[in-house]
Amino acid sequence: MLKVISVVGARPNFMKIAPIVEAMRRRATEFAPLVVHTGQHYDAQMSGAFFRDLELPEPDVHLGVGSGTHAEQTAAVMQRFEPVVLRERPDWVIVVGDVNSTLACALVCAKSGVRVAHVEAGLRSRDRTMPEEINRLVTDQLSDLLLTPSPDADENLLAENIPRERIRFVGNVMIDSLYAQLERANRSRVREELGLGRGTSYAVVTLHRPANVDAREPLERIVSALEQISARLPVIFPAHPRTRRRLEEFGLVERVEAHAPRLRLVEPLGYLDFLRLYSGASLVLTDSGGIQEETTALNIPCLTLRENTERPITITHGTNRLVGMDAARITHAAFDALDHPRESVPPLWDGQAADRILNALLEQRWQR
Numbered sequence: 001m002l003k004v005i006s007v008v009g010a011r012p013n014f015m016k017i018a019p020i021v022e023a024m025r026r027r028a029t030e031f032a033p034l035v036v037h038t039g040q041h042y043d044a045q046m047s048g049a050f051f052r053d054l055e056l057p058e059p060d061v062h063l064g065v066g067s068g069t070h071a072e073q074t075a076a077v078m079q080r081f082e083p084v085v086l087r088e089r090p091d092w093v094i095v096v097g098d099v100n101s102t103l104a105c106a107l108v109c110a111k112s113g114v115r116v117a118h119v120e121a122g123l124r125s126r127d128r129t130m131p132e133e134i135n136r137l138v139t140d141q142l143s144d145l146l147l148t149p150s151p152d153a154d155e156n157l158l159a160e161n162i163p164r165e166r167i168r169f170v171g172n173v174m175i176d177s178l179y180a181q182l183e184r185a186n187r188s189r190v191r192e193e194l195g196l197g198r199g200t201s202y203a204v205v206t207l208h209r210p211a212n213v214d215a216r217e218p219l220e221r222i223v224s225a226l227e228q229i230s231a232r233l234p235v236i237f238p239a240h241p242r243t244r245r246r247l248e249e250f251g252l253v254e255r256v257e258a259h260a261p262r263l264r265l266v267e268p269l270g271y272l273d274f275l276r277l278y279s280g281a282s283l284v285l286t287d288s289g290g291i292q293e294e295t296t297a298l299n300i301p302c303l304t305l306r307e308n309t310e311r312p313i314t315i316t317h318g319t320n321r322l323v324g325m326d327a328a329r330i331t332h333a334a335f336d337a338l339d340h341p342r343e344s345v346p347p348l349w350d351g352q353a354a355d356r357i358l359n360a361l362l363e364q365r366w367q368r
């Protein structure tokens, strides 16, 4: 029986851990799961709603860390996670993705002699101005088992001299959640509540990267593009708290709201409502990593409003196009994506990644 701590911290972690915990509960003779929530995200809409929607059990331990600078947040997670690891002495700790909580917990494990498995290892944007890239690089160096979502990730790790025997290509566990919840999501009334009747073509936009929202100029350029796109089809914009605050600060809320109801700013949505919303969209515009993958899995055209992506497979084997932050380029790409959609799904994005992850934990003979 393996005792396994799964760590969640921020919104994009919940849909990666949920299928793993569910699989461990199903395989209760092999695994004893514990869930630790660092509290990096804490709002009901950024955290609580996801536990409900994803049928994740309440965390066994809540570290209550909250917001702060990168150093404050990372340090607080480390300080509060270390006693949990020392008390529980798990066989494995699973960390997912690339948020500050991921790095902080991996670092604690590496120093406490507890084996750590990184799910979604090996992704690289090669842009070290992104905090997530730093988190990915360091977490992968520290991890004992690197579970990758796509073959490009294996190649990145090998190029960084990570021993091959620590790397396992398991596929994309986010897609396990997507398939598991699709039916429940179909019961959501979010489209009707937003006035999107059957057969209505619409776009969905999400933004939260500091590079896009923390300065006036890029955010204003994106708003200009959204204004133009909303002339062709309605655009729904569920805003992350950081983005909402910036729009207010830069006086852009009025500009967006002047285009209502064609362009609609709404509160962040829970997992099921958001899945229901984007799964019916004709186009998604985003700077999120996970949404590039989810749209690829469902063949929804996606524009990534960034200069790089750590998920190139969504472009080579998916619906994603990298379009940067220039208003004219975004608008042109939006119309092109609407007129010329693409179709294909990467290998092992099949809803079975969680079991492959658990098998890898059981099989890993490598000792530190």
Ligand code: UD1
Pocket: 010, 011, 012, 040, 041, 042, 043, 046, 047, 067, 068, 098, 099, 100, 101, 131, 132, 208, 240, 241, 242
């Ligand atoms: C974090 C992750 C990012 C991920 C994103 C998803 C890091 C470095 N970044 O960014 O990779 O894509 O989550 O959302 O870990 N806030 C709230 N309520 C909350 C959480 C945050 O209001 O529940 C506000 C706070 O003002 C906070 C700000 O949002 O200061 C940013 O939160 P933070 O966790 O620092 O980073 P995110 O931008 O959410």
